[in-house]
Amino acid sequence: MAIIGTLIEGKYEILKLIGKGGMSEVYLAMDKNLNKQWAVKEIKKRARDKNNEVVVQSAIAEANMMKKLDHPCLPRIVDIIDKEDVIYVVMDYIEGEPLNKVLERDGAQPQETVIEWAEELCGVLDYLHMQNPPIIYRDMKPANIMLQPNGNIKLIDFGIAREYKEHNLEDTVSLGTKGYAAPEQFGGKGQTDQRTDIYCLGVTLYHLVTGKNPCEPPYEIYPIRYWNPNLSSGLESIILKCTRINPEERYQSCAELLYAILHYEEADETYQKKQKKKLYTFYGMLLAAVVSLGIGITGQLLQRHVKNNDYDNLLLQAEKSATDEEKIEIYLEAVDIKPTDTKAYLGLIAAFKDDAVFTVEEENEFKKKINNNLSGLREQDDYADLAYEIGRLYWYYYDYGKTDTSDNQITRIKSSVQWFSDAYDYGSEESDYHLITQVYKEIGQFTRDVTLNVEEASDKGTYAPYFQNLEDLLEIVDGEDSEIVNLEVYKLCLDSIENYARKFKSDGIEESRIQAFYQDVLDRNDAVDTTTDKTDEIKQQILERKDAAQDAIKNAYSEQ
CATH class of the missing domain: 1.10.510.10 (Transferase(Phosphotransferase) domain 1)
Structure with a gap:
């Protein structure tokens, strides 16, 4: 049992016991580096205890599974500490x-x-x-x-x-x-x-x-x-x-x-009784319609015309709305009229991006609409384009997990994978977006799986294609109108150099190639004229990390 005040791995200070089971205890802990509270589950290893061995393996399997997931209704696993006689699993502390x-x-x-x-x-x-x-x-x-x-x-x-x-x-x-x-x-x-x-x-x-x-x-x-x-x-x-x-x-x-x-x-x-009453009324109207078939057909055509007009008018009204909140409300109403037409969804995406933040609340509203109609949308010829835009919405603008001291870029990238996968699977190979979508999808899958692959020692050979995808992505976003898109890509590239320079070397990436890539990222970053506080902050973050990235390259390629 952990002692109150114990410091695990030099940063997790045990504050108090908050839960206990047969073979594990859960503690509230303070991260001394981030000044943030976490829950720490302690599982003791007991020699020659078959049940305990299963519990330990189950805990590791559970933690590895959870590390790949990212959803507002799920706690996050942030660290797994495997010691000789105990395992600590560090996760979100859920109040309530x-x-x-x-x-x-x-x-x-x-x-x-x-x-x-x-x-x-x-x-x-x-x-x-x-x-x-x-x-x-x-x-x-x-x-x-x-x-x-x-x-x-x-x-x-x-x-x-x-x-x-x-x-x-x-x-x-x-x-x-x-x-x-x-x-x-x-x-x-x-x-x-x-x-x-x-x-x-x-x-x-x-x-x-x-x-x-x-x-x-x-x-x-x-x-x-x-x-x-x-x-x-x-x-x-x-x-x-x-x-x-x-x-x-x-x-x-x-x-x-x-x-x-x-x-x-x-x-x-009660609702069905009302509907039956309406149905009886409908039968009477239908009888009259049979007598006047021509009028009935005309009425149907007019109704379809009115429905289309209502939808088109809502789209036009949304475009002219003064606030993002009004736009979003109107686009949601339009979705209810034609739930498998992509125009209203694309309008929603544009409205979400207007303030450069896709909030969890906006995501909940969006998913309620799109999840109910996903099978019908996938039958539309332009669904791949919609999935691509949803993927970019998550990749660059999703707000879940972002704090004043911690960026959520990994969370955003992992959340986009399913949409870029759909864009790739449902898109045409002749499409201009097919290669672009593949690059986004493969970078997202690498980001999602790399931690588990490292733990299972199956990551060798994955870094060279990842580096190639980063080079491709850098060219893809060249000339983007959005400062955020450009700067987020530059930040990802620099972070990847800092984190994986040794891995790139071991996978055969030559030093001259990674140095050229590094310089290209910095040149492009310098060329961006920021117009908002948010993009200026991202640009400064890139400049602050450039020395660390360069040191990572030198350290990796100076080793024999």
């Missing part, structure tokens, strides 16, 4: 309390609040399922959802996100928590997949909205209105479908589930 404690104190949660949580949880599960390979979380339950003081939630504990053969461990459950786990997680009833997480989420929503713990009598998932008749029949139908025994009868993806949750009121009995 788990939802199981909220349920114990307050009982069933308001339906609208649960709906908001459901939207966020669908989003983060969909993000996990979109990884390559997909990550199946397997342990959704209120105890693993942290409610922060600002009202946001975080999904924690990835201890069983991969299957393990050993069972009955305290720190992790072999395949899930009974009461919440899907049938296929126990007894060899099939392979777990994304529908497993949908089942667990359905049970979790049931517990949150009814206050009835599925791990306690009657041990069944009753229709939620059995407990509270005032709850929505639409939400009841969604939860019942999530928790079907047969995975084929559940929602088949989190995107499909999210769409249902966003439209749960439309499945409500």
Whole structure:
């Protein structure tokens, strides 16, 4: 057990114990270098203890998995310290309390609040399922959802996100928590997949909205209105479908589930009765339309014309709006009219970029729209162009993880990978953007995977193509209108020299080539006339790091 006041690796000062399991403790620690609090999980190594060996390997696997992920609803792993008798995993310290404690104190949660949580949880599960390979979380339950003081939630504990053969461990459950786990997680009833997480989420929503713990009598998932008749029949139908025994009868993806949750009121009995009434009225109108078929056809054409006019008028209105907030609101309204037309999405992207910051709040609004319509958008001829612009939005403007003392360039690049991959996969090889997209995609994949590759000693041979991609990217952005785009690329190039000079040398990059690249970056940086405080700050950061990059080159190539 770590002693309060202990300094780990010369920088993490242990402040207090905040959690304890059978084979691990979690401490609050202060990073003396960054003046920032982290959570530090301590796992002891015990010789000749098979269960402990599995816990240690599970913790390392969990940490390595989490290091590749970057989502507002997930904690970040920032360091793994492997010592002779103990392992420390340093991660985000999440303030707040788990939802199981909220349920114990307050009982069933308001339906609208649960709906908001459901939207966020669908989003983060969909993000996990979109990884390559997909990550199946397997342990959704209120105890693993942290409610922060600002009202946001975080999904924690990835201890069983991969299957393990050993069972009955305290720190992790072999395949899930009974009461919440899907049938296929126990007894060899099939392979777990994304529908497993949908089942667990359905049970979790049931517990949150009814206050009835599925791990306690009657041990069944009753229709939620059995407990509270005032709850929505639409939400009841969604939860019942999530928790079907047969995975084929559940929602088949989190995107499909999210769409249902966003439209749960439309499945409500009261809403449906109103719709039936409208339907009867429609039948009467249809009969009249049959009599006047020509008028009916004309009416349809006029309605389509009006819809198109409404959409085009909204786009025009957005372009003339005085503020970014107005533009964004109008473009979101336009998306609802024609959800698979890319023009409104491109307008949103431009509005997000106007202040040079793509905030987490803007991202949440954007993802609600695009995730619901992604399958339809992918069928459009210009989807690759849209995916490319979304990738650039994340790469250069995403604000998540940025602080006054820490840049978030790696976070931005990693967040863009899925979109550049889509742009590459759905684009034409004859397109002008095909090579550019490939460069962005491969740099992003390198940034995402390099830490894990180093730990697994599989990084050799990856640095030469990465360097070539950096050279290509430098040429690609030449002449960009945006100062931020140019300067961010220059910063990435210089940081890469500083961090990987030895690796470039070992992969066969000659010193003359890297020196020419280094000088080219500085010349281009000097040629930029900055017009904002933000771009001036980036330019100065580059100048401040130039000596460190040059030293890295000299040190690397002076070694025999």
